[in-house]
Amino acid sequence: AQKITQTQPGMFVQEKEAVTLDCTYDTSDPSYGLFWYKQPSSGEMIFLIYQGSYDQQNATEGRYSLNFQKARKSANLVISASQLGDSAMYFCAMRLSGGYQKVTFGTGTKLQVIP
Amino acid sequence: KAGVTQTPRYLIKTRGQQVTLSCSPISGHRSVSWYQQTPGQGLQFLFEYFSETQRNKGNFPGRFSGRQFSNSRSEMNVSTLELGDSALYLCASSPTDRGVIAGELFFGEGSRLTVL
Numbered sequence: 001a002q003k004i005t006q007t008q009p010g011m012f013v014q015e016k017e018a019v020t021l022d023c024t025y026d027t028s029d030p031s032y033g034l035f036w037y038k039q040p041s042s043g044e045m046i047f048l049i050y051q052g053s054y055d056q057q058n059a060t061e062g063r064y065s066l067n068f069q070k071a072r073k074s075a076n077l078v079i080s081a082s083q084l085g086d087s088a089m090y091f092c093a094m095r096l097s098g099g100y101q102k103v104t105f106g107t108g109t110k111l112q113v114i115p
Numbered sequence: 116k117a118g119v120t121q122t123p124r125y126l127i128k129t130r131g132q133q134v135t136l137s138c139s140p141i142s143g144h145r146s147v148s149w150y151q152q153t154p155g156q157g158l159q160f161l162f163e164y165f166s167e168t169q170r171n172k173g174n175f176p177g178r179f180s181g182r183q184f185s186n187s188r189s190e191m192n193v194s195t196l197e198l199g200d201s202a203l204y205l206c207a208s209s210p211t212d213r214g215v216i217a218g219e220l221f222f223g224e225g226s227r228l229t230v231l
Contacts (some may be wrong), residue, residue: 016128016180035219035220037222042224043205043224043225044222044223044225045204045220045222045229046222046223047219047220047221050219091158102148102160102163102171102173103148103160103220104160105150105157105158106157107157108157
């Protein structure tokens with residue numbers, strides 16, 4: 001069975017600073033995808049970034065980058081130049097190759113950006 | 116392009132009642148999955164439908180059921196409601212098929228159910 005662990009329940013970051021949100025995962029399947037989602041207080045889950053298990057390079061999407069360390073089974077999200085609008089819950093998630101659209105989520109990290 | 120639409124957004128029920136939630140996926144998406152989000156259990160997978168067939172199911176009792184129509188719209192039903200069913204129910208759609216692990220899920224804003 002797959003598992004996602006996010007050990008930071010909450011974090012604070014100063015506006016314009018960079019922040020790293022931790023995520024470790026556990027699976028014996030060699031083929032998987034890792035995702036990060038943002039959930040504002042409105043409730044909607046917003047896709048941020050994706051990393052495939054066979055991807056050689058770390059994924060980047062604008063201010064978001066995923067620090068993928070396969071041997072350590074970690075997939076940390078780095079947000080550069082934090083903005084007030086980045087305050088939200090952040091979820092790390094994983095999908096296995098045979099899991100159709102079943103996605104396993106971590107418990108989330110609440111990020112608060114301070115002016 | 117319209118996003119995933121869930122109705123109703125908020126609802127209050129009492130124990131023992133049943134509830135039906137609706138989800139309209141993004142046009143062209145054939146996969147619809149449902150998730151339950153609670154403060155205690157986090158986000159948990161309920162089930163997934165593709166072309167009107169349930170092809171994956173999470174660890175939930177039989178009181179939780181769903182279906183998908185030919186136009187890919189989906190409904191989920193919870194019968195004999197319990198206090199612990201109070202949660203945000205999120206629907207997600209995806210254009211991808213089996214074996215394709217890339218491609219994100221597109222979520223709706225959810226239906227917030229309160230059971231009294």
